[in-house]
Amino acid sequence: MTVEQRGFGVGASLRRKEDARFLHGRGRFVGDITRPGMLEVAFLRSPIAHARLLGVTKPQGAEKRVFTLADLPGIGTIRANSALPGFRVSEQPALAKDRLRHVGEAIAACVAGSRAAAEDLAAACVLDYEALPAVHDMLQAPLPDQPLIHDHWTMNAFLETRRNDDVSGLDAVAAAKVTRTLRTSRQCMAPLEGRGVLAEWDPRLEQMIVTTSTQMPHVTKTGLADCLGLDEGQVRIVSPDVGGGFGYKGILLPEEIVCASLAIRLGRPVRWLEDRFEHLSASANCREHHYVITAWADKAGKLLGVECEATVDAGAYSSYPFGACLEAAQVGSILPGPYVLPLLRCHTISACTNKPPILPYRGVARTGVCYAMETTLDALARKLDITAEAIRLANLVPPDAMPYRNLVGKVFDSGDYPEALRRAVAAFDLDAIRARQAAGEAVGFGLATFCEQGAHGTSVYHAWGIPFVPGFEQAQARLSPDGVLELRVGVHSHGQGMETTLAQVANEILGVHPDKVRVVHGDTALTPYSTGTWGSRAMVMAGGAVAEACRQLAGRVAAIGAALMQVSVAEVEVADGKVRRRDSDVFVTIADVARTWYRAPQNLPPGVDKGGLEITAGYRPDPDTGTHSYACHAAVARVDVRTGAVVLEDYVIVEDGGKLVNPMIVDGQVMGGLAQGIGTALYEEMPYDRDGQPLAATLADYLLPGTTDVPDVRLEHMETLSPWTTFGQKGIGESGAIGPPGAIVNAINDALARLGAEVFDLPASPSRVLAAIHAAKGGVR
Amino acid sequence: MKPAAFAYARPLDWSEALQLVASGARPAAGTQSLGPLLNLRLAQPDMLADLRHLPDYAGVTVTGDAIRIGAGTTHAAIEDGAVPGRTGAIMAGVARRIAYRPVRNRGTIGGSLAHADPAADWVAVMPALGATAIALGPRGERRIALDGFVTGIFETALASDELLRAVEVPVLPDAVGWGHWKFCRKIGEFSKVTACVLAVPGAAPRAVLAALDGPPRVIADASALMADTEAEATRIVSGFPELDDWRRAVAQTALMQAVAAASQP
Ligand SMILES: Cc1cc2nc3c(=O)[nH]c(=O)nc-3n(C[C@H](O)[C@H](O)[C@H](O)COP(=O)(O)OP(=O)(O)OC[C@H]3O[C@@H](n4cnc5c(N)ncnc54)[C@H](O)[C@@H]3O)c2cc1C
DSSP: OOOOOOSSSTTOOOOOTTHHHHHTTOOOOGGGOOOTTOEEEEEEEOSSSSEEEEEEEOOTTOGGGEEOGGGSTTOOEEOOOOOSTTOOOOOEESSOOSEEOSTTOEEEEEEESSHHHHHHHHHHOEEEEEEOOOOOOTTTTTSTTSOOSSTTOSSSEEEEEEEEOOOTTHHHHOSEEEEEEEEOOOBOOOOSSOOEEEEEEETTTTEEEEEEOOSOHHHHHHHHHHHHTOOGGGEEEEOOOOSOOTTTTSSOOHHHHHHHHHHHHHSSOEEEEOOHHHHHHHOOOBOOEEEEEEEEEOTTOOEEEEEEEEEEEOOSSOOTTTOTTHHHHHHHHHTTTTBOOSOEEEEEEEEOOSSOOOOOOTTTHHHHHHHHHHHHHHHHHHHHTOOHHHHHHTTBOOGGGOSEEOTTSOEEOSOOHHHHHHHHHHTSOHHHHHHHHHTTOOEEEEEEEEEEEESOOHHHHTTTTOSOOOOOEEEEEEEOTTSOEEEEESSOOSSSOHHHHHHHHHHHHHOOOGGGEEEEOSBTTTSOOOOOSOTTOHHHHHHHHHHHHHHHHHHHHHHHHHHHTTSOGGGEEEETTEEEETTSSOEEEHHHHHHHHHHOGGGSOTTOOTTTTEEEEEEOOSSOSOEEEEEEEEEEEEEOTTTOOEEEEEEEEEEEOBSOSSHHHHHHHHHHHHHHHHIIIIIOOOOBOTTOOBSOOSTTTSOOOOGGGSOOOEEEEEOOOOTTSSSSBOOOSSGGGTSHHHHHHHHHHHHHGGGTOOOOBSSOOHHHHHHHHHHHHTTOO | OOOOOOEEEOOSSHHHHHHHHHTTOEEESSOTTHHHHHHTTSOOOSEEEEGGGSTTSSOEEEETTEEEEETTOBHHHHHTTOSOHHHHHHHHHHHTTSSOHHHHHHOBHHHHHHHTOTTOHHHHHHHHTTOEEEEEETTEEEEEEGGGTEEETTEESOOTTOEEEEEEEEOOOTTOEEEEEEEOSSTTSOOSEEEEEEEOTTSOOEEEEEOSSSSOEEESOOHHHHHSHHHHHHHHHHTOTTSOHHHHHHHHHHHHHHHHHHHOO
16 A cells, blocks of 8 residues: 655654643653642662561651551552463562562552652661572572572573474584674663652542553553452543653553552552652663574575573563563564574573563563674674675565565564665775774674564464453544544553654544644543553554544545535545545535534434444454564774773664654654663663672663764665555564664674674673773683 | 751851851752762751852962862853963863763862762862862861872861862963873763873973772872883782772773873973
């Protein structure tokens, strides 16, 4: 399907409707919202990674303002099970019961008129605990000599998965074989706005209203109702402006359960706002992977097989709804990447440790997997003495094979992967880089190619058996009496610009000017049920649903409009916000139609659809195995060999997201992801010591890339439509964060190749880079 | 995190300020370091004495060959040229690379020195320039050479009842050689290693190696370093066995870079 580019519809780089309020400081985040009589909560959190909790002595005179689990009887435990065989179930109490399993785990809620006074209470509590040895290393965690974190388990692992292709014959036939041991660091997602919860009980409606910073309000509603023992009608989730999601806000929070329970108990609104210290010390919850990966290739660089032992540090609990093994268990299915891979042997472990529970961070497992695969490919290329471009071209799925089903059963919908690579390479003067290298400069060029499955649905997730399998996405389109179109969606927009892009979709179908389209999201009382915004799914799923709802609405509008013009429906079309007679300039506006339906029904034709001008429509692509956007990231990095410091000189991304509903917003998404990917590649790491203590508890220690650390990226788009989605659009929200570690470290390794040095661990901090150089000089490799 | 409750006082003259400090109040300058300490509850003073309204707290005066810089002079003022001459140009160059402008707008040279973070810029640069701290206590003013002012991590030679009143730096001739090199992971980040070299014609060159988790190492006569830089830098750095390899390698680079800059005509 081809879509013509028009003024405000699909394909227009429309300025974001939501930006006026953000740029003028009129956004409303949980922290901006107060209620009369509201109380603030500070949590007493575990100072220790692993201990038996023996008791909490509350400050004298404040016993009624400090709440432990025992003070909140009846609140449920968070359980995020998986249907994958062998999954070990963890029970995460909303407040610690008799065991402390990571630093920062909430133990008691302290309630006062101000946050400072609540913190005074927390500081005055006395904890009684018996320390246990902390499990801090994911590689050791599953070993038999380690203390068990969940007593009824047999080992500290949520899940192991295996794929057992026979790779034993490859040594004999391969022209090259490389093995690499690679590690990525634990990270904090560090959104600008932390989590925040405001809970209030409405006695008239007998309803718990929780205003919370979430990217999936409906899932939170279901989980919360379950944990509070309320029916779902008694819980309403409002998710106002959210200052960054990234997966961090895609979870049912223990704090949400506690605040809601307190609000019922105290009969007053209760609010908790996560601060930066809590975020860094209690929520480093993503990205920590370890790989031992071997790859075999023939002389031309064609992959013969890959063997991988992957461990992911999943932390102490399985969080709701995505669970503890989303990352590790996906490694095996993501490893083939955009390549034709004949054999894969893969063993993964989701290790359980005394760290905060893992959450899926933008890119989810792909960032680590792409890093492992792309650096391994470059190692192979160096060994075979072929270029990084050549080895990729030898393996990328060719365009004429699309749609392509790879060896793990993933189906790539469309695209020209080699072309993206060629364009990225062509964007550089490689000869100049090689000349600088020959002159002794430590400068290098690095590539990473990958594809990103997005908007994958029922057929993929049912096998996981997580608490939420996504199905049909629904959207509501309704005209108000003045002709303003309201779109109600259950996904949430927090940076994706959906208040604009969904209006563009409506404009594409109905021609209503985007200024006259209001996108309503972030309130379970107003929007159709949805699993929310995650997995790069919103523009495919909600975009498709809005289009479908608008199409159906167009049918009803046409019928009424035709009647007003006294012609048959077949003689009219809906476009530009009007119902127009095809053969003339005669028209009525959609606003005229709306006015008629609501305010002058005497003029409606007989037999008009009684459903009126409100439509709820559902959508799911068929097949729903997901769209695959893809990209090639290419970086030029310069290394200071005296200090190990890395400067990114240049960065190019060639990206194919199918039909770009709003190219400018896609650019923004890719650039934001790139910044986060640069963080993963060069800066961010939350080290834990042997006692399981996080060592980077302020932003002076936890380094995030700043504006000056992100190069002026050169972005190029390809637009190969997905054959399976409404406009050919593909999910692309996470893509930017996937490629950078692979491309950047490959560039560093290219710069260091002359010295025989190679970096294996992320982030490629100056000390790691220099250690690699020193190791090469010392001949240790 | 929110600070524990504290009282706030705003002394309007120095004797009142000294009385407050003697009674246990914590001096507060730009609060760019104190603020985080309060918020993390690492500092829980009963009272803050806000120094910012004291007479002559900020400002620069030149007397003969000495420049007196009030403790309350902000990094931003120094960046913008509050200190005259070659000395001022050197200091402006340093100030420009402290943190970010909003921090520089509030943070003060006195607060930075009194805070004595080993990684702070003035802690490294002032001893290199041969500066003198002027402390004010119940018995009046006292002069403390800057190369002995910072005595440890967050420790200074100031007595508990003293305030830092001002810093005095020499008027340097135009012809001095100056080298200042620091390693920051990011712009505005605290330094991981700083080296400074000051070469005044006719006098022994002076070097400082700082930001190494302790008080700055002052090399009062850096002639050897200027002459045989690589070997001498290696030797100096080997005197820090407690540092990891990376830090030592960067320290060596820092010294060499600072020497190179100071040697430029
Ligand atoms: C994000 C950020 C980045 C930073 N980066 C850098 C950097 O790159 N380099 C750098 O050097 N600094 C950096 N700083 C620190 C900054 O320079 C501060 O300004 C400085 O450390 C403290 O100065 P202040 O005036 O804010 O002092 P305050 O924070 O008010 O006080 C600091 C301490 O000194 C005491 N004190 C203050 N004035 C006096 C006085 N006159 N007499 C006695 N005691 C006194 C206080 O009691 C307190 O203990 C950074 C700070 C921030 C917030």
